Amino acid sequence: MNAVVEITDLHKSFGPREVLRGVDLTVAPGEVVCVIGPSGSGKSTLLRCVNQLEHATAGSVRVLGTEINDPDVDIDAVRQHVGMVFQSFNLFTHQTVLENCTVAQRKVLRRSKAEAEKVALENLARVGLADRAGATPSQLSGGQQQRVAIARALSMDPALMLFDEPTSALDPELVGEVLAVMRELAEGGMTMIVVTHEMAFARDVADRVVFMDGGTILEEGPADQVIGTPREPRTREFLDRVL
Numbered sequence: 001m002n003a004v005v006e007i008t009d010l011h012k013s014f015g016p017r018e019v020l021r022g023v024d025l026t027v028a029p030g031e032v033v034c035v036i037g038p039s040g041s042g043k044s045t046l047l048r049c050v051n052q053l054e055h056a057t058a059g060s061v062r063v064l065g066t067e068i069n070d071p072d073v074d075i076d077a078v079r080q081h082v083g084m085v086f087q088s089f090n091l092f093t094h095q096t097v098l099e100n101c102t103v104a105q106r107k108v109l110r111r112s113k114a115e116a117e118k119v120a121l122e123n124l125a126r127v128g129l130a131d132r133a134g135a136t137p138s139q140l141s142g143g144q145q146q147r148v149a150i151a152r153a154l155s156m157d158p159a160l161m162l163f164d165e166p167t168s169a170l171d172p173e174l175v176g177e178v179l180a181v182m183r184e185l186a187e188g189g190m191t192m193i194v195v196t197h198e199m200a201f202a203r204d205v206a207d208r209v210v211f212m213d214g215g216t217i218l219e220e221g222p223a224d225q226v227i228g229t230p231r232e233p234r235t236r237e238f239l240d241r242v243l
């Protein structure tokens with residue numbers, strides 16, 4: 001089966017500072033990969049290189065078979081298959097929940113209003129928020145807003161979902177409802193790359209855990225192995241701090 005993401009020797013510098021120093025990562029269809037590691041290790045930059053929010057300095061990033069570092073690539077054609085959920089929910093504050101979930105469907109996928117709304121409501125139901133379609137983001141809790149952000153991404157029928165610390169901005173009591181939605185998505189076969197500090201979630205849900213440190217992947221393997229019995233002292237040190 002063809003990989004959904006295939007990253008080879010990826011380098012990314014900001015000015016003189018090299019923040020990704022040769023990253024290789026392949027994600028198979030249906031696979032859930034959790035990326036862990038200290039702040040500043042390059043996790044967000046890695047995700048951002050996968051949908052071209054950052055342009056790689058060197059190396060190859062293939063997404064759904066397309067080399068996205070190719071200067072001639074139609075990046076919008078690739079991006080429409082990649083959903084991204086950020087720490088800050090990035091909802092449009094002056095639109096309703098339903099509108100948030102239909103805008104891109106209409107603009108990018110050219111769906112009719114009726115079809116876009118139908119798809120949006122299906123996905124809002126999936127995240128448990130069908131009854132809040134008419135609300136505005138400010139009327140929702142942080143956990144609900146993040147679930148809307150997930151429904152919005154899902155409404156584009158993505159082949160890949162990227163999550164960058166989706167629960168880090170939430171009050172602790174709201175983390176669980178977002179992780180539950182992500183878990184269901186994973187169990188439904190979605191291909192996912194998840195940057196997270198939620199080790200219990202990573203251990204339970206991830207097929208593979210990747211530990212990043214200093215712009216490289218220092219260790220990767222099955223979740224139980226990397227989190228339970230890490231090989232590298234740096235991984236152990238990190239886990240001792242966060243667990």
Ligand code: ADP
Nearest residue numbers: 014017019037038039040041042043044045046
């Ligand atoms: P992480 O997500 O693991 O905390 P990041 O990928 O956000 O790490 O950042 C890796 C390093 O790159 C950090 O030192 C950060 O300061 C730097 N960095 C990230 N984005 C930029 C940018 N746009 N310009 C300059 N430096 C950046």
Ligand code: MG
Nearest residue numbers: 043044045164
């Ligand atoms: Mg980050």
